[in-house]
Amino acid sequence: MAREKNQYKPPKVTWKQDAKRNWSVYAMYLPAFVMTVVLSYIPMFGIIMAFEDYEVRKGFFGSRWVGLEHFRTLFTGPDFLGALRNTVCIMLIKCTLGFVAPILFAFFLSMLKSRKYKRTVQTMSYLPNFVAAVVVTSLLVEFLAKDGPLTMLLTKLGAENQNWLANNKIPVFWIIYVLMGVWQGIGWGSIMYVASIATVSGDLHEAAAIDGASRLQRMTKITLPCIMPMIVMMFVLNVGLSFSVGYDSILLLYMPSTYNVADTVYTYTYRMAFGGGGNNYGLSAASGLFQSIVATTLLIGSNTLSKKFGDGHSLF
C-alpha cells in the first residue's frame, strides 16, 4: 500500500491546456485527421446507396428508396450460398496456411548467419508484392495451363495432365489461390515479424545456448513467446481483412465452369451488379456493407478470443 501511495502520478492537464502547450504536435496531426475524415468518414454516407435504387444522375437524395430489397436480392441470389461458402473456405485457408507462411519465413531469415545473403533473400522476397495482380495471374495462367511448366512438373509427379485453373473440384482452386497469395506476399508479410524478432534480446538466446538449448528450442521457447503480441495483432487484423477475398485476382483467374469453387461474394456481386449490361450500384453497396459488417464482427471476435486465450494479447 505504501508503495502505491508513493507512485508518481502525472498532473491533470485538460485537453485545451495540452493543445496549447503542444500545438505543433497537434498541427502535425491535422493533415492525417483531415484526410481520415474526408476519405474515410464522409464517404460512409454512401452506405445509403445500399437502400436505394441508386442512379448517379439522381444522386443520393433523388434516387428511389427500396429499403432492404438489395439485401434480399443478394441473399436469395442463385449462387450466393456457393459464393459465401467459397469466401469462407478461402478465408480459412488464408488464415492458416497463408498466415503461418510469413512467420516461418521470418524465423528462417532470422536464423541465417550471412547478413549479405539474408538481405538479398529478403529483398528478393519483397519483389513479388510489387507485381500487379494482372501480371501475377497471367503468369499463373501460363504456368498452370495444360502445357505450362508447373503442370508438366505435376504430371511428372503422377498428377493428371490438365489446366489446373479449369479444375472445379474442391479444394483445388482454393489452394491455388492461397498459394499464389503466399508467393506474392510472403516477403512483404514477414517484415513485421523480422523486425519483431530483431528486438528479442540476444542475452536470452545466449543464456539458452549455454544451457544447451537447440536452435529449434530457442526458436519455440524464446523467439516465439517474445513475438507473440505481434503475431496476435497481425492475426486479428488478418482475420478482419481475410473476408474481403478475391476481387481482381479471382476475376482474372476464374471461368464460368469454375464459378462453383472460385466465385466469392465480391465476384458474385460484381457479376450480378454489373454483368447484365447495367450498373446496379445499390446491390454493390449492399454487398459491400454486408462484407464490412462480417469483417468487423470477425475482427472484434478474433480480438476478444485472442484476449481471452492469448495471455491477454490483443489488438485493442
Place this chain on the structure above:
Amino acid sequence: MKGFKKWALAAAAGLTALFLTGCGGGGGSASVEHTYSIWLYNAQDASFYTDYAENPTIQYLLSKTWGENEDTIALEFQVPPAGSQQNNYETMIATGDFPTLMQNSVADAPPRMLESEMILDITELVEQYMPNYYNLLQTNEALRNKAVFPVDGQDRILAIYGANEDYPYYFSGTMYRRDWIVKYGKNPQTGASFTGGYTDPNDVDSWVDDVVFPSGGTDPVYISDWEWMFEIFTEAMADLGITDSYCTSMYYPGYMWSGGLCSCFGEAIPIWYKGSDDIVRFGGDSESMRAYLQCLNNWYEKGWLDQDFNERTADIFYAIDDTNKRLGRVGLWIGTQGELGGRLDMHDGGLTEGIYVAGCAWPINDVYGDESCKNVEPWCTPGGSSLVGTGFLVMEGADEKDLGPLLAMLDYLYTEEGALLHTLGATPAQMEEAGLDTSFYEKNGIAEGTYTIGEDGRYKKVSAITNDAGGLLTASCCDKLPGYTLVSSVDEGYAETYENSMKAWVKYVNKGQIWGSDAFSLMSSEDMSAVGDLQSKVLNYLEQHTYEFIKGITDIDSDEDWGNWCTMLRKFNYQKGIDLLQPYIDMNPFIG
C-alpha cells in the same frame, strides 16, 4: 525549438491545403461566349498530336466564321484517359460541371437525361440553326429514331447524331483459310482439285482461285458449307502434323449474347430479342437455341471445335487463342481486317507460309433443328455496322452561351461539302487558302491530301491512307464530331478480294438485339433496372451451363436434360422481361 515549431506548422498547413486543394474540381476559365467545350470518348492517335483542336480539319473549320453574325468560334476538347470514361462521366454528373457538347457513348439515354435536367431539348435550336440536320431527320428513319423522342406527347429532338451514307465496313468478322481449301479441297460438283494462288507474290491481296462451295457459290453461305470446310481443315491439319489444334473456337461462354453464330438458327439469341414480327421473345429455351447447341456439340464431338474454348476467358471475341491463329494452326475464326489476305504470312517456312485468309458472312443454318430453325438469315449480329454514327448531347448550362455559331458549324458537316470534310478531311489546298499551316500533310506522307477524285467520280483514298494501320485518316478528318459520313461515295482503294471480305461482314446487320437499341432509350429507369437484374441472373446461369451441353456433360439430345435447362430458365421469370420490353418495342420497333 521555436524554429522547428514554425516549420512544423507551416508544413502541416501546407499539407492540409494541398490535400484540400486536391479534393476540389479543376475549374476551367473559359467564359468567352463563343468558346465551347466538347467531351470526346476517346482521343486520336497521340503520335499525330495530343490535342484534337490541332486536327487540321478542325483548324480549317475554326478559321471560318459561323452563324448569322459570322462569329469565329473556339473549341476546347476534353478527352478522359482510356478506361476512365465512365468515371469521368459520373464525376461530371456529381459536380454538375458539364461541357457544352458531350459524346453520349457512356451517357444514359437522352430522354432520361432530359428528365434529370442534364441535357437540353434542342428542337428549336436545331430548327433555327441546323436546317440540313433537321431535313435529314425528316427523311432518315434510322437517324430519327436515335435523335427524336416523345416528350410530353410531342416529338422532340434531344441529340445530334452522325449519319452514314450507307452501312460502313466493320473492323472485324469471320474469316477462314482459303488457301487450305484450295490445297486440300475438291470441287463438290466435279470432284476436281481446286487451283489458285497469288498472282503477285508481293501483293497480299492478289489471290485468285476457282473454289466452289457445296451451296454452289464462291463463298460459304450455309452451315453445311462451314462443315464442308471443317472436313477440309481436318485433313489439312492431319497432313501438316497439327495434332493439338482445331478448326474453329468459340467465345468462352459458348455463345455471344449479342448475336452472331447463335442467331443463325432461326433468329433467336439466348436472351431477349425482337423477332422479325416485332414481337419480343426470350431465346434461351427456344428450339433455335437447342439447334445451335446441337450444332456446337456435334462440332465438339467431331473435334472441329476447340476442346478448351470455355477456358479462354481472357480472350476478346475477335482474338480468341490469338497465338495459335497467328501461327497458322486454325481454320476459321473471328478476326480483324489486319488478318485478311496474306497479312498473317510470316515468311518463315512455317504454317503461315502462303496463307490466304478470306472473310465470310455468318452462315445460314440448313442442317440442325426443325424447319423453323433452317434457312433463316442471321438476325442478331454483335457490334456490326449501323447507318447512324456518333451521337452528341447539348448539356445543361450550354444555353448560357450563344449556341448558334457552334450549331451552324456542326450543321455545315451535314452538307455535301461539309460531309467531305467530315469523312476525308480538308485538303492542303483548302488549308493554304485559309492561311493555315500544311506541315501535317507533308509530315505524314499525304502532301496532296487524303483523297483524289477517281475515274468513276468517287473520292478515292490515297494509298498512304489505305495502307495506314494507325489513325492517319482519323487524325486528318473531323469524324469525331457529328456529321454526314460518306460511305458509298468513297473508293476505299481496297483490292477486290479484300473488299469482298469486308462486304461479307456487313451482309447481315443487327435487326433484333434489343440492348442498346432505340427502344431501350425509351425505357424508364425502373424498367431498365428490372430488365438489367433479370439479364444478370440469366446470363450468370447461361455462362455456367451452356458449355456443358456443348461438351456433352449434359445431353442436348436428351429431352430430360433440355427440359431441366428450360425449367431453370423459366425460374428466372423471363416472361417479366418480355412484358417489360414489349411496350417499348411497340413504341419504336426499329433496330438497325
